[in-house]
Amino acid sequence: MIQTVIFDMDGVIVDTEPVHRYAYFQQFSELKIDVTEEMFTSFTGNSTRNTFQKVKDIFQLDHDVEDLIQRKRTIFNDAFDKKEDLELLTGVEILIKDFHHKGMQLILASSASKVTIERVFNRFKLHDYFTHIVSGEDFPKSKPHPAIFEHAASLSIAPKENCIVIEDSTNGIKAAKAAGIFCIAYNSFHSKDQDLSAADVVINHFNEIDYEKVARYRLDINK
The missing domain is CATH 1.10.150 (DNA polymerase; domain 1)
Known part of the structure:
Protein backbone atom coordinates (compact mmCIF):
# COMPACT_ATOMS: atom_id res chain seq x y z
CA MET A 1 0.00 0.00 0.00
CA LYS A 83 2.87 38.10 -11.10
CA GLU A 84 -0.53 38.48 -9.42
CA ASP A 85 -2.21 35.74 -11.46
CA LEU A 86 0.09 32.94 -10.26
CA GLU A 87 -2.11 30.09 -8.99
CA LEU A 88 -1.80 26.44 -8.00
CA LEU A 89 -2.48 24.08 -10.89
CA THR A 90 -6.10 23.03 -11.28
CA GLY A 91 -7.10 20.28 -8.87
CA VAL A 92 -3.77 19.88 -7.08
CA GLU A 93 -4.81 21.70 -3.88
CA ILE A 94 -7.85 19.44 -3.52
CA LEU A 95 -5.61 16.39 -4.06
CA ILE A 96 -3.01 17.56 -1.53
CA LYS A 97 -5.68 18.20 1.11
CA ASP A 98 -7.34 14.83 0.38
CA PHE A 99 -4.03 12.98 0.81
CA HIS A 100 -3.16 14.89 4.00
CA HIS A 101 -6.60 14.50 5.58
CA LYS A 102 -6.52 10.73 5.04
CA GLY A 103 -3.03 10.26 6.49
CA MET A 104 -0.83 10.09 3.40
CA GLN A 105 2.67 11.46 4.01
CA LEU A 106 3.63 14.18 1.52
CA ILE A 107 7.23 15.09 0.64
CA LEU A 108 8.38 17.74 -1.84
CA ALA A 109 11.38 16.92 -4.04
CA SER A 110 11.98 19.82 -6.42
CA SER A 111 14.93 20.97 -8.51
CA ALA A 112 14.02 24.52 -7.47
CA SER A 113 16.14 26.42 -4.99
CA LYS A 114 15.15 26.59 -1.34
CA VAL A 115 14.40 30.29 -1.75
CA THR A 116 11.96 29.65 -4.61
CA ILE A 117 10.30 26.74 -2.80
CA GLU A 118 9.85 28.90 0.29
CA ARG A 119 8.29 31.70 -1.74
CA VAL A 120 5.78 29.28 -3.29
CA PHE A 121 4.98 27.51 -0.01
CA ASN A 122 4.50 30.78 1.85
CA ARG A 123 2.34 32.27 -0.88
CA PHE A 124 0.01 29.27 -1.03
CA LYS A 125 0.28 28.17 2.64
CA LEU A 126 1.49 24.63 1.85
CA HIS A 127 3.83 24.02 4.79
CA ASP A 128 1.18 22.28 6.93
CA TYR A 129 0.70 19.50 4.39
CA PHE A 130 4.31 18.40 3.77
CA THR A 131 6.54 16.65 6.29
CA HIS A 132 9.77 17.33 4.36
CA ILE A 133 11.04 19.65 1.63
CA VAL A 134 13.98 18.54 -0.50
CA SER A 135 15.67 21.02 -2.85
CA GLY A 136 17.80 20.10 -5.85
CA GLU A 137 20.37 22.72 -4.87
CA ASP A 138 21.62 20.28 -2.20
CA PHE A 139 22.69 17.69 -4.77
CA PRO A 140 25.66 17.90 -7.15
CA LYS A 141 23.73 16.15 -9.93
CA SER A 142 20.25 17.10 -11.13
CA LYS A 143 17.44 14.93 -12.43
CA PRO A 144 17.62 12.50 -14.28
CA HIS A 145 20.12 11.49 -11.60
CA PRO A 146 18.07 9.70 -8.91
CA ALA A 147 19.78 11.25 -5.85
CA ILE A 148 17.00 13.70 -4.98
CA PHE A 149 14.31 11.00 -5.04
CA GLU A 150 16.48 8.48 -3.24
CA HIS A 151 16.92 11.02 -0.46
CA ALA A 152 13.22 11.89 -0.42
CA ALA A 153 12.33 8.20 -0.13
CA SER A 154 14.78 7.85 2.78
CA LEU A 155 12.63 10.41 4.64
CA SER A 156 9.47 8.37 4.11
CA ILE A 157 7.63 6.67 6.96
CA ALA A 158 7.49 3.60 4.73
CA PRO A 159 9.87 1.55 2.53
CA LYS A 160 10.64 2.85 -0.96
CA GLU A 161 8.25 0.24 -2.37
CA ASN A 162 5.40 2.09 -0.64
CA CYS A 163 6.24 5.49 -2.16
CA ILE A 164 5.20 7.13 -5.42
CA VAL A 165 6.47 10.19 -7.26
CA ILE A 166 4.31 12.68 -9.19
CA GLU A 167 6.34 14.32 -11.98
CA ASP A 168 5.78 16.19 -15.23
CA SER A 169 9.20 16.17 -16.91
CA THR A 170 11.21 13.60 -18.84
CA ASN A 171 14.20 14.07 -16.55
CA GLY A 172 12.05 13.84 -13.43
CA ILE A 173 10.41 10.61 -14.55
CA LYS A 174 13.79 9.12 -15.43
CA ALA A 175 15.07 10.10 -11.98
CA ALA A 176 12.10 8.50 -10.22
CA LYS A 177 12.44 5.26 -12.16
CA ALA A 178 16.22 5.20 -11.67
CA ALA A 179 15.51 5.48 -7.93
CA GLY A 180 13.18 2.49 -8.23
CA ILE A 181 10.04 4.42 -7.32
CA PHE A 182 6.57 4.10 -8.87
CA CYS A 183 5.94 7.24 -10.96
CA ILE A 184 2.76 9.04 -11.96
CA ALA A 185 3.32 11.45 -14.85
CA TYR A 186 1.15 14.55 -14.94
CA ASN A 187 0.67 15.53 -18.56
CA SER A 188 0.80 19.23 -17.85
CA PHE A 189 -0.22 21.76 -20.47
CA HIS A 190 2.67 23.85 -19.18
CA SER A 191 5.36 21.17 -19.63
CA LYS A 192 5.66 20.86 -23.37
CA ASP A 193 7.77 18.41 -25.39
CA GLN A 194 8.26 16.07 -22.43
CA ASP A 195 8.44 12.29 -22.93
CA LEU A 196 6.20 10.66 -20.31
CA SER A 197 6.43 7.11 -21.71
CA ALA A 198 8.66 5.75 -18.91
CA ALA A 199 6.08 6.55 -16.22
CA ASP A 200 3.94 3.82 -14.67
CA VAL A 201 0.76 5.89 -14.99
CA VAL A 202 -0.03 9.04 -16.99
CA ILE A 203 -2.81 11.42 -15.97
CA ASN A 204 -4.13 14.53 -17.73
CA HIS A 205 -5.92 16.03 -14.71
CA PHE A 206 -5.59 15.64 -10.97
CA ASN A 207 -9.25 14.61 -10.66
CA GLU A 208 -8.19 11.28 -12.22
CA ILE A 209 -6.54 10.24 -8.95
CA ASP A 210 -7.45 10.37 -5.25
CA TYR A 211 -6.30 8.81 -1.99
CA GLU A 212 -8.09 5.51 -2.52
CA LYS A 213 -6.78 5.03 -6.06
CA VAL A 214 -3.21 6.02 -5.25
CA ALA A 215 -3.07 3.94 -2.06
CA ARG A 216 -3.59 0.74 -4.05
CA TYR A 217 -1.34 1.51 -7.04
CA ARG A 218 1.45 -0.82 -5.97
CA LEU A 219 -1.05 -3.64 -5.49
CA ASP A 220 -2.56 -2.99 -8.92
CA ILE A 221 0.77 -2.87 -10.70
CA ASN A 222 1.78 -6.26 -9.26
CA LYS A 223 -1.35 -8.07 -10.47
Whole structure:
Protein backbone atom coordinates (compact mmCIF):
# COMPACT_ATOMS: atom_id res chain seq x y z
CA MET A 1 0.00 0.00 0.00
CA ILE A 2 1.28 3.46 -0.90
CA GLN A 3 1.92 5.56 2.21
CA THR A 4 4.07 8.42 0.88
CA VAL A 5 3.61 10.70 -2.14
CA ILE A 6 6.67 12.61 -3.35
CA PHE A 7 5.68 15.70 -5.33
CA ASP A 8 7.72 17.64 -7.83
CA MET A 9 6.81 21.35 -7.66
CA ASP A 10 7.18 23.23 -10.95
CA GLY A 11 4.61 22.00 -13.44
CA VAL A 12 2.94 19.77 -10.83
CA ILE A 13 1.94 21.98 -7.90
CA VAL A 14 2.39 25.42 -9.41
CA ASP A 15 3.36 26.69 -12.83
CA THR A 16 6.32 28.95 -12.21
CA GLU A 17 7.91 27.77 -15.45
CA PRO A 18 6.90 30.95 -17.39
CA VAL A 19 8.57 33.04 -14.68
CA HIS A 20 11.70 30.87 -14.76
CA ARG A 21 11.69 31.00 -18.53
CA TYR A 22 11.43 34.79 -18.52
CA ALA A 23 14.30 35.04 -16.02
CA TYR A 24 16.55 32.66 -17.94
CA PHE A 25 15.98 34.27 -21.34
CA GLN A 26 16.33 37.76 -19.90
CA GLN A 27 19.71 36.68 -18.60
CA PHE A 28 20.68 34.88 -21.81
CA SER A 29 19.99 38.16 -23.59
CA GLU A 30 22.20 40.03 -21.12
CA LEU A 31 24.94 37.46 -21.71
CA LYS A 32 24.45 37.78 -25.49
CA ILE A 33 24.16 34.02 -26.00
CA ASP A 34 21.70 32.18 -28.26
CA VAL A 35 20.05 29.35 -26.31
CA THR A 36 17.74 27.44 -28.64
CA GLU A 37 14.33 26.08 -27.63
CA GLU A 38 15.66 22.53 -28.00
CA MET A 39 18.59 23.27 -25.71
CA PHE A 40 16.39 25.00 -23.14
CA THR A 41 13.92 22.10 -23.12
CA SER A 42 16.80 19.71 -22.40
CA PHE A 43 17.48 21.64 -19.16
CA THR A 44 14.02 20.86 -17.76
CA GLY A 45 14.35 19.23 -14.34
CA ASN A 46 17.89 20.53 -13.81
CA SER A 47 18.78 22.74 -10.87
CA THR A 48 19.69 26.34 -11.64
CA ARG A 49 23.30 25.58 -10.75
CA ASN A 50 23.56 22.65 -13.14
CA THR A 51 21.75 24.57 -15.87
CA PHE A 52 24.24 27.41 -15.68
CA GLN A 53 27.17 25.02 -15.46
CA LYS A 54 26.02 23.49 -18.75
CA VAL A 55 25.44 26.92 -20.30
CA LYS A 56 28.87 28.08 -19.11
CA ASP A 57 30.51 25.01 -20.69
CA ILE A 58 28.56 25.20 -23.96
CA PHE A 59 29.18 28.92 -24.53
CA GLN A 60 32.59 29.03 -22.81
CA LEU A 61 31.54 31.84 -20.49
CA ASP A 62 34.05 33.42 -18.12
CA HIS A 63 31.37 34.22 -15.54
CA ASP A 64 31.33 32.53 -12.16
CA VAL A 65 28.41 30.09 -11.84
CA GLU A 66 27.42 31.56 -8.46
CA ASP A 67 27.17 35.03 -10.00
CA LEU A 68 25.00 33.68 -12.81
CA ILE A 69 22.72 31.98 -10.27
CA GLN A 70 22.31 35.13 -8.19
CA ARG A 71 21.50 37.28 -11.23
CA LYS A 72 18.87 34.83 -12.44
CA ARG A 73 17.41 34.61 -8.93
CA THR A 74 17.09 38.40 -8.76
CA ILE A 75 15.26 38.54 -12.10
CA PHE A 76 13.02 35.63 -11.07
CA ASN A 77 12.13 37.07 -7.65
CA ASP A 78 11.22 40.46 -9.12
CA ALA A 79 9.00 38.80 -11.74
CA PHE A 80 7.46 36.35 -9.22
CA ASP A 81 6.40 39.11 -6.85
CA LYS A 82 4.79 41.09 -9.66
CA LYS A 83 2.87 38.10 -11.10
CA GLU A 84 -0.53 38.48 -9.42
CA ASP A 85 -2.21 35.74 -11.46
CA LEU A 86 0.09 32.94 -10.26
CA GLU A 87 -2.11 30.09 -8.99
CA LEU A 88 -1.80 26.44 -8.00
CA LEU A 89 -2.48 24.08 -10.89
CA THR A 90 -6.10 23.03 -11.28
CA GLY A 91 -7.10 20.28 -8.87
CA VAL A 92 -3.77 19.88 -7.08
CA GLU A 93 -4.81 21.70 -3.88
CA ILE A 94 -7.85 19.44 -3.52
CA LEU A 95 -5.61 16.39 -4.06
CA ILE A 96 -3.01 17.56 -1.53
CA LYS A 97 -5.68 18.20 1.11
CA ASP A 98 -7.34 14.83 0.38
CA PHE A 99 -4.03 12.98 0.81
CA HIS A 100 -3.16 14.89 4.00
CA HIS A 101 -6.60 14.50 5.58
CA LYS A 102 -6.52 10.73 5.04
CA GLY A 103 -3.03 10.26 6.49
CA MET A 104 -0.83 10.09 3.40
CA GLN A 105 2.67 11.46 4.01
CA LEU A 106 3.63 14.18 1.52
CA ILE A 107 7.23 15.09 0.64
CA LEU A 108 8.38 17.74 -1.84
CA ALA A 109 11.38 16.92 -4.04
CA SER A 110 11.98 19.82 -6.42
CA SER A 111 14.93 20.97 -8.51
CA ALA A 112 14.02 24.52 -7.47
CA SER A 113 16.14 26.42 -4.99
CA LYS A 114 15.15 26.59 -1.34
CA VAL A 115 14.40 30.29 -1.75
CA THR A 116 11.96 29.65 -4.61
CA ILE A 117 10.30 26.74 -2.80
CA GLU A 118 9.85 28.90 0.29
CA ARG A 119 8.29 31.70 -1.74
CA VAL A 120 5.78 29.28 -3.29
CA PHE A 121 4.98 27.51 -0.01
CA ASN A 122 4.50 30.78 1.85
CA ARG A 123 2.34 32.27 -0.88
CA PHE A 124 0.01 29.27 -1.03
CA LYS A 125 0.28 28.17 2.64
CA LEU A 126 1.49 24.63 1.85
CA HIS A 127 3.83 24.02 4.79
CA ASP A 128 1.18 22.28 6.93
CA TYR A 129 0.70 19.50 4.39
CA PHE A 130 4.31 18.40 3.77
CA THR A 131 6.54 16.65 6.29
CA HIS A 132 9.77 17.33 4.36
CA ILE A 133 11.04 19.65 1.63
CA VAL A 134 13.98 18.54 -0.50
CA SER A 135 15.67 21.02 -2.85
CA GLY A 136 17.80 20.10 -5.85
CA GLU A 137 20.37 22.72 -4.87
CA ASP A 138 21.62 20.28 -2.20
CA PHE A 139 22.69 17.69 -4.77
CA PRO A 140 25.66 17.90 -7.15
CA LYS A 141 23.73 16.15 -9.93
CA SER A 142 20.25 17.10 -11.13
CA LYS A 143 17.44 14.93 -12.43
CA PRO A 144 17.62 12.50 -14.28
CA HIS A 145 20.12 11.49 -11.60
CA PRO A 146 18.07 9.70 -8.91
CA ALA A 147 19.78 11.25 -5.85
CA ILE A 148 17.00 13.70 -4.98
CA PHE A 149 14.31 11.00 -5.04
CA GLU A 150 16.48 8.48 -3.24
CA HIS A 151 16.92 11.02 -0.46
CA ALA A 152 13.22 11.89 -0.42
CA ALA A 153 12.33 8.20 -0.13
CA SER A 154 14.78 7.85 2.78
CA LEU A 155 12.63 10.41 4.64
CA SER A 156 9.47 8.37 4.11
CA ILE A 157 7.63 6.67 6.96
CA ALA A 158 7.49 3.60 4.73
CA PRO A 159 9.87 1.55 2.53
CA LYS A 160 10.64 2.85 -0.96
CA GLU A 161 8.25 0.24 -2.37
CA ASN A 162 5.40 2.09 -0.64
CA CYS A 163 6.24 5.49 -2.16
CA ILE A 164 5.20 7.13 -5.42
CA VAL A 165 6.47 10.19 -7.26
CA ILE A 166 4.31 12.68 -9.19
CA GLU A 167 6.34 14.32 -11.98
CA ASP A 168 5.78 16.19 -15.23
CA SER A 169 9.20 16.17 -16.91
CA THR A 170 11.21 13.60 -18.84
CA ASN A 171 14.20 14.07 -16.55
CA GLY A 172 12.05 13.84 -13.43
CA ILE A 173 10.41 10.61 -14.55
CA LYS A 174 13.79 9.12 -15.43
CA ALA A 175 15.07 10.10 -11.98
CA ALA A 176 12.10 8.50 -10.22
CA LYS A 177 12.44 5.26 -12.16
CA ALA A 178 16.22 5.20 -11.67
CA ALA A 179 15.51 5.48 -7.93
CA GLY A 180 13.18 2.49 -8.23
CA ILE A 181 10.04 4.42 -7.32
CA PHE A 182 6.57 4.10 -8.87
CA CYS A 183 5.94 7.24 -10.96
CA ILE A 184 2.76 9.04 -11.96
CA ALA A 185 3.32 11.45 -14.85
CA TYR A 186 1.15 14.55 -14.94
CA ASN A 187 0.67 15.53 -18.56
CA SER A 188 0.80 19.23 -17.85
CA PHE A 189 -0.22 21.76 -20.47
CA HIS A 190 2.67 23.85 -19.18
CA SER A 191 5.36 21.17 -19.63
CA LYS A 192 5.66 20.86 -23.37
CA ASP A 193 7.77 18.41 -25.39
CA GLN A 194 8.26 16.07 -22.43
CA ASP A 195 8.44 12.29 -22.93
CA LEU A 196 6.20 10.66 -20.31
CA SER A 197 6.43 7.11 -21.71
CA ALA A 198 8.66 5.75 -18.91
CA ALA A 199 6.08 6.55 -16.22
CA ASP A 200 3.94 3.82 -14.67
CA VAL A 201 0.76 5.89 -14.99
CA VAL A 202 -0.03 9.04 -16.99
CA ILE A 203 -2.81 11.42 -15.97
CA ASN A 204 -4.13 14.53 -17.73
CA HIS A 205 -5.92 16.03 -14.71
CA PHE A 206 -5.59 15.64 -10.97
CA ASN A 207 -9.25 14.61 -10.66
CA GLU A 208 -8.19 11.28 -12.22
CA ILE A 209 -6.54 10.24 -8.95
CA ASP A 210 -7.45 10.37 -5.25
CA TYR A 211 -6.30 8.81 -1.99
CA GLU A 212 -8.09 5.51 -2.52
CA LYS A 213 -6.78 5.03 -6.06
CA VAL A 214 -3.21 6.02 -5.25
CA ALA A 215 -3.07 3.94 -2.06
CA ARG A 216 -3.59 0.74 -4.05
CA TYR A 217 -1.34 1.51 -7.04
CA ARG A 218 1.45 -0.82 -5.97
CA LEU A 219 -1.05 -3.64 -5.49
CA ASP A 220 -2.56 -2.99 -8.92
CA ILE A 221 0.77 -2.87 -10.70
CA ASN A 222 1.78 -6.26 -9.26
CA LYS A 223 -1.35 -8.07 -10.47
